[in-house]
Amino acid sequence: MDMKKILNIILISCLSLLFVGCKDDEPQKPSIFIDDTSENAITADFDKWLVETYTKRYNVDFQYKLVDSNTDESYNLSPTDYERSKELAHVINYLWFDVYSKVVYDDFLKLYGPRIIMLVGSYAVNASNHTITLGTAEGGIKVTLYGMNELKMNDINMLNEFIFETMHHEFSHILHQTKVYPKEFEQLTPGSYSPTGWQNRTDKEARQMGFVGAYASSQPRED
Template sequence: MKKYICFLMLGVFLFGSCSNDEDLGESLIDTSTPELNETDQWIRENFTIPYNIEVKYRFDDAEVDNGKVLTPAKLEKVRPFLEAMKTVWIDPYAEYGGEDFVKMMVPKLLVLVGSHNYNKNGSIILGQAENGRKVTIFDINYFDPANKTIMDRIFSTMQHEFGHILHQNVMYPLEYEKITPGYTTAWMNYGKSDALVMGFITAYSMNNPNDDFVEMIAKMLTKSREEWNKYVESAYVSSWDPDYELLLKQKEEGIAKIRQKEEMVVNYFLQVWNIDLYELQAHIHEVTVNLANK
C-alpha cells in the first residue's frame, strides 16, 4: 500500500510541476532569424559559404578583452577591408596552395575591431590568433588601400597570425631557433637596426622563436623581392662610430643569419605546403599594387 501512495504522490508532484510551465513567461533568448544587410550577404557569399568563415564585425563583449578600451569597426570600412583581404590573402593562397589548403587552414572565426589595442607598456597589439580557430584584427577603422603604410601594417598582421596557424599545424624545424638564440621579452627596447644587426627581421621577432618565424613570413609577403632584399640590408651603421669596423662586421653577420632563416622559411613552405614562397610573394605584391591604384 505504501508503494502505491508513493507513486501517487510522485505523479501529483510531476503534474503540478508541468502545470506551472505557463507561468514562466516568454523566453529571453532571441531565436528569430537576424536580418542580413548587404555587407552580411556579401560576407556569406564570399567567406562563409566557400570557406566556412564566420566574420564578426559588430561589437561582441565575448570576443574581446573587456579590460581594454576598444571600439567597433565602422560598417563602411568592413566590406572594403574584407575585399582587400580576399584579394591579398585568401585568393593568393588558394591559387598557390589550393582551395583545400585554404579551407583546411584558414581560421573559422574572424573578429574585426575598429580601434587600436594598446598595452600598458605603450605597445600596440595589431592582431591575435587563438588556437588556429580565431583571428582578431584591430585598426579596421584606419583601413585605406591607397595608403601603403596602413596596408603593410594590417596585412603584415594578417600574414603574421596566419603564420602562427601554419606552424601550429606543422612545426618548423627546431634548428631554426638555434640561429639566433638571444630571444627576449624586452624586445620593445630595441630598434629596427638593432634587431637587424642581431639577425632578427624586426624587434618583435626577438620575443620568441614562434614570433621570429612568422615575422619572417609577414615581412616577406608584404614586400616585393626587391623591397625585401633592401630591407634585410638596411641596418644603419655610422662610419663616425669609433666601433664602426666591429659594427659593420656584426651587421654582415646579422644579414647572414637572416638569410639562413629565409632559406629555412622558404623550404618549410615548399616541403610542407607545396607553396613556392617567392612566387606567392610576387603575386601578393602585384595584387596589392593593383588594389592601391584602384
C-alpha cells in the same frame, strides 16, 4: 495659475525636449552591435556577400559586429566602422584568401586557415610596456585584427605594416598551431630574444641580429 500647475507644465515641457533629443540622437548608420539578419536589414547585402565569399567558400566566420564576449576584456575596445568593414572584407579576400587559392590550392585555407576573422576598430593598447597589439591568433582557429578604424586606406606603407603584414603574421600562428615548425629554429639566435625589451630595438638593429624586424626578436614564435 497655482504653483502645482506651473510645475506640471514645466515637467511636461522638459519631457518633450528629452524625447526630441533622444530621437535626434538615434544612430544614422547601420548598427555594428545589433545582429539583425532580416532581409530588410541595412547590412543584409553585405552579410550575404560574407556568407558566399567567406563562409561557403572557406568555412570562415567573418565578424565585424563587435560582441564583447568574443573580445579580450582586458582591453577597452570599439567596433569597426561599417563602411570600413566592407572595404577590409574585400581587401582581405583579395590579398589573402584569393592569393593562397591561386598559389597553393583551393582547399588549403579550408584545412589550415582560421575559422574566425574578427575586426576591431580600436587598437589593443598595452599600458604595461607602452605598445599596441595589431593582431592575435587564438586556438588555431581565430584571427583578430585591431585598429581598423585608424587605417588610412590610401597609405600603402601603413596598410603594409598594420594590416597586410599582420594578417599573414597571424595566419602563420594559426598554421603553426596545426603544423609545428622544427624546434631547431629556436636555436638559430637563442641569446638574442627579448620578450620585454624588443620594443626598444629598431628594425635595423633587429635585422643586424638576424631577425626580420624588432617584434620578431621578442620570442621564437614571433620570429
